[in-house]
Amino acid sequence: MFYQPVEKHSPRIVVAVVLGLTFFLAWGSLYLHLIGFSDTSYMGLQAQLMALTIGYLAVMFFAVFFARIIVPLKSSTTIPFLTLAIVGVFFGGYSYLVPSIALLLGIIGALFIGIENGWLLLLWSEFFGYVDSRCAGFSFAASFTAASALYYGACMLPHLAQVLIAAVLPVMSTLVIIFGAKALASGVAAGEFAHRRRKSSGIAVRYPWRTSKLFGLLRPAFVTTAVFAMVFVITAMHFGGLSREVAGYGILGIVLLLMFMLFAKKMTMKRLFHITLPVMGLGLALLPVDSDIGMTIIGCAYSMILYLLMLTLCEVANRFETSVVRLTGFAFGSNLLACIVGEIIGLVLAHSPLSALVSASSLSIVLLVAFITYIALAGNDGGFIFDFSHAIVSGTVDTENTAKAIEFPSGSGHKETETGETDRFDPRNMTASVVVFHEAVNQRCELVAARFGLSAREEEVLDFIMQGSSLQETADKMFISTGTVKTHINHIYKKTGTQNRTELKSIVFEIGHDHLKA
Numbered sequence: 001m002f003y004q005p006v007e008k009h010s011p012r013i014v015v016a017v018v019l020g021l022t023f024f025l026a027w028g029s030l031y032l033h034l035i036g037f038s039d040t041s042y043m044g045l046q047a048q049l050m051a052l053t054i055g056y057l058a059v060m061f062f063a064v065f066f067a068r069i070i071v072p073l074k075s076s077t078t079i080p081f082l083t084l085a086i087v088g089v090f091f092g093g094y095s096y097l098v099p100s101i102a103l104l105l106g107i108i109g110a111l112f113i114g115i116e117n118g119w120l121l122l123l124w125s126e127f128f129g130y131v132d133s134r135c136a137g138f139s140f141a142a143s144f145t146a147a148s149a150l151y152y153g154a155c156m157l158p159h160l161a162q163v164l165i166a167a168v169l170p171v172m173s174t175l176v177i178i179f180g181a182k183a184l185a186s187g188v189a190a191g192e193f194a195h196r197r198r199k200s201s202g203i204a205v206r207y208p209w210r211t212s213k214l215f216g217l218l219r220p221a222f223v224t225t226a227v228f229a230m231v232f233v234i235t236a237m238h239f240g241g242l243s244r245e246v247a248g249y250g251i252l253g254i255v256l257l258l259m260f261m262l263f264a265k266k267m268t269m270k271r272l273f274h275i276t277l278p279v280m281g282l283g284l285a286l287l288p289v290d291s292d293i294g295m296t297i298i299g300c301a302y303s304m305i306l307y308l309l310m311l312t313l314c315e316v317a318n319r320f321e322t323s324v325v326r327l328t329g330f331a332f333g334s335n336l337l338a339c340i341v342g343e344i345i346g347l348v349l350a351h352s353p354l355s356a357l358v359s360a361s362s363l364s365i366v367l368l369v370a371f372i373t374y375i376a377l378a379g380n381d382g383g384f385i386f387d388f389s390h391a392i393v394s395g396t397v398d399t400e401n402t403a404k405a406i407e408f409p410s411g412s413g414h415k416e417t418e419t420g421e422t423d424r425f426d427p428r429n430m431t432a433s434v435v436v437f438h439e440a441v442n443q444r445c446e447l448v449a450a451r452f453g454l455s456a457r458e459e460e461v462l463d464f465i466m467q468g469s470s471l472q473e474t475a476d477k478m479f480i481s482t483g484t485v486k487t488h489i490n491h492i493y494k495k496t497g498t499q500n501r502t503e504l505k506s507i508v509f510e511i512g513h514d515h516l517k518a
Helices: 011-036 042-065 075-097 099-128 133-155 159-185 211-239 242-266 269-286 291-320 325-350 360-377 389-393 430-452 456-466 471-478 482-496 501-517
Strands: none
Touching (some): 011 042, 011 075, 011 099, 011 133, 011 159, 011 242, 042 099, 042 325, 075 099, 075 159, 099 159, 099 291, 133 242, 133 291, 211 269, 211 291, 211 360, 242 291, 269 360, 291 325, 430 456, 430 482, 430 501, 456 482, 456 501, 471 482
């Protein structure tokens, strides 16, 4: 049976995701094409790439350290960044017209592009928290294919047309995010998303689990992605990579679409990861024979690992009902840092006395051995422990290698085995993940109520707002007015010595965390 990507979402949501991702992916590749073929020196090109990296990393680090400030992300916030991005495209595309300051214009333009690229990535990651993972997977596959075709089509056009297209693509991607977010928040998606919304004009607030717990769950996946990134960049520095990478993710898109059509019920992240390993190994082995084919295959494998990373973040957001902005910043920031390390290694190999000793054959062999060694030492799933939610519902999930990072709160109904070991829930189980989350919050609210002398009604209000309910939602659930809810909240603030929800949430989670440790 062919996969139907609209089982939980309207066709408008699917079209929004596919088009938006297509514009986003094609934009980044087209901009790199523009500066790669601009009238500049090799060092000038490297300076622009470094500025692009700095802008991107700045946004990722901001997301890591200031996620509480910028969540919920608002599409309107990107307008200043979009303006800078459009200016940056023209600076990068036409800096050579002003030879005296061409390099400066190119660097400034690349910095602007990096900032907007990072911000758009955060917007998309937050958006995916409300999209079913199979729908997201299907949409990514389609957008890979479409973005590759759009890139190669744009490269055949005159320079002016390429610059104009590169200036329009980020605007189009942002507009699609706005449209998609409104469609989700207005209830076009399945009813399960409706209760999460806060405002019909944007992506809803969802209160996060402790990032340290989720990081412990995802750390192997982050490390695996970084390893793939380093291998890809080292080979790209030595053999050339942009056009091959675009061809790689275009081919990947076609393969994934076929897999979704033919093997939808059997597709899991773990199986896709297992397919990626021999693909990367094959690419490294073919480099000395045919570098073009080898780099295309390596680009395909690297695109697959990024695909799995984004779907993993999508699953985390859905299962734990949390914002993944901080995790996205860390994941893609660390991925780019790995790329920088790979670039440095590639530069050393290509432009130092060592280059005379490093042939194409020896480099590919060393990288292949190192890659195989890492895979042998790493987990057999690469850290991609989640499966698509449809597979979970249908009961086809392989429950081996249950996650080890998150414990049951006491009183949550967990059991002890005959050996005395405490069961841990499998985060691949959607129902268990949500239940454990709510029970953990309930328990922590009870601790806060006992410590600060909250009344039963105040404890109930505290529980609802810590679960992410709005004032109106809390009032509806408790059958009281919003004014009464506000009165209870003010009493809670006074008794706990806090002034806002952020401070209150900090107390709730810190007290609960200390109690669990004790």
